[in-house]
Amino acid sequence: MELDALSSEQVRELAERHIATLDEETAERFAEQFGAQDDLLQPLFELPTVDPPERASRRATDEGDPLGAFITQCEVEGDGGPLSDMTIGVKDNIAVAGVPMTCGSPALEEHIPSIDATVVSRLLSAGATIGGKTNMDEFAFGGDKSTMRIRLAHNPHDETRQPGSSSAGSGVAVATGQVDAALGSDTGGSVRFPAAWCGVVGLKPTRGAVSHNGFVQYAKTLDNIGILGPTVEAVARVFEHVAGPDPTDERTMGASTNFSSERVTETNPENLTIGVVADLVGNAPELDAIVEERLDELSERGAEVREVNIADIGLWLPAWLGLGMAELSGYLANGGANTWALSPGRPATVEAVSASVRTPAQIGDPVLSAWLYGQRLRETDSAVYSRAHMARERVTDGVDTALADVDVLASTTVPMLPPEWGDGIENVFEALSNTGVFNVTGHPAVSVPVGAIRGLPVGLQFIAPHGHEATALGAGYTAMNG
Incomplete structure (x- = not known):
């Protein structure tokens, strides 16, 4: 060429x-x-190019996968090691070499990456088996039936309802036992939503704790590769092996290497101080009551539970919107090339994304709308993005201050039960109110199931200081294991 x-x-x-x-x-x-x-x-x-390895895969079907957990199924075996007993699903915006990666979009159905994402290579090195590419909303932009462009995923507790966006397939695959854990991505709650609505555990790590090399982003500031599993222990085991510095992704350069999954199960409620975020209570009274009951149980077991507020929390939404729309738009306008970090993307993937955005008729309206809105912001006032970062810093300071005198913050994960497919989510931003805050601030957050209403799971969310995933997971462990 x-x-x-x-x-x-x-x-x-x-x-x-x-x-x-x-x-x-x-x-x-x-x-x-x-x-x-x-x-x-x-x-x-x-420069020499790398051909994809020969790895057998097959497109998932309704017959073999009736709830739509996967887009592609495979069996890529690891090298033997501490995770050799685990089969793991990988969201379809994270590269598994030799296996199609669609990002949930018909525009990328023919794309087969040549090189594993860093998180995938680390899982395989630890002995895990990759069991397939899990279903997702197009380019991780979800919330309605129209954004699941390839297959519709269904809630395992009620097939007529949503399983949670955009890592929907990862939640379904874990909840149905098709995998022992799954990778997802979380930009506004997309790991914690399916965790809460499918009744499993979901971790959004600290921003920069996990490499994004080989991951097709949505918004670089808000994105996180996260983990879903049936238990806190399973999530902790996977996180221990995928987290840590990666020279191909500068965001990870300060990532901690001190995490130990064994410490998570040693958490004693008598040593926990939990701050219930008053600003996040009241928008879902029925769900909040379930969460409050579990926190009362923790209090009876010795935990100190108190109410806290987060200064400037109201700025989370303009910060999230300004950052997310500008970054998604910039990424797509740049043809999928990341020119602002050391994880620029593999050439073949960049070319595939670039080809898809040159023919926008292949892309669904929700993604096009977000792309155009970001362009509108850029053309109207390019400093909106800088202002959004100023707001991000203020909300982050508010969360840090709230965490100063407690070990973890707590809230209901998602302030609503999963709607039926076809109803959609009436107010997407209201639905994100309890989760999106911590994408803006970059703090680790975990959702654990703590009860149900009319057979539908309810999640309790714990948030810890930056780099303290063990604390958040430990609080989740105590909440699930009375």
Whole structure:
């Protein structure tokens, strides 16, 4: 491959699309300069490429997978090790080499990555078996029937209801025992939603605790690769092996390497101080009552439970919206190339995403709407993004202050029961109110099942200081094991 030379007229057209009008003399000078620079780039196109390994896979079917947990099923065996007893599902926006990766979009159905994501290679090195690519909403943008473009996933407690977006398949696969744990991604609650609605455990780690190399992002500031499992112990075991610094992702450079899954089960409620976030109570009284009952039980077992407030918590939504829409839009407008971090994406995946966004008719309306809204913000006032980061910092300070005198914060995970498919979520931002805050601040958060209403699970969420996943998981362990 080589770059096509541009004429002076083509340079002028390029300038008018992006910058300004050029006079003929300047356009001719630029055309000559661009040609010389193209020649300097040519060695990039001569670098050796890696072919995908031969790994057998099959498209999931309603007959073998009636609840729509998977898009693709496979059996990629690890090398033997501490996770050799575990089969793990991988959300379909995380690369498993040789196995199709769709990101939940028909536009990427033919894409097969050549190299495993860092989290996948670490799981395989620890002996785990990858059991398939789990179902998801298109580009991890969910909340309604129209965003599950390839297959519809169903709640294992009531097939007519949503299982939680956007890591829906991971929640279903864990809840039905098809896998021992699953990877998901969480931008506003997308690990914790299916955890709460499917009745399993879901961890959103600290921002930067887990490498994003080989992961197709939604919004770089808000995204996290997380873990779902039937128990806290299972989630902790997987986290222990996927977390930690990765030289291919600069976000992980300060990641802790001190996590031990064994410490999680040693948590004593007598040593726990729990701050119930008053700002997150009251928007779902029926669910809050279930959570309050479990916290009262912890109090009876020796935990100290007190009420706390988070300063500036009301800024979470404008921060989340400003960051999320701008970053998604920038990522898609940039053709899937991440030019702002050391995890730039694999060329084949970038090319596949780029090809999909060049033909937007293949992409669903919800993703197109978010993309255009981000462009609108950029064209109206590009400083909106900087203001969103200012708001993020204030909310983060508020959460840090609230955590100063307690071990964990607590709230109901999702302030609503799963709606029936077809009803949709009436107010998506209200649904995200208890989870999205901690994507903005980057704190670790875990959802554990603590009861049910009319047969539908209710989740209790614990939030810990940055880097203290063991504390959040330990609180979850005590809540589940009375």
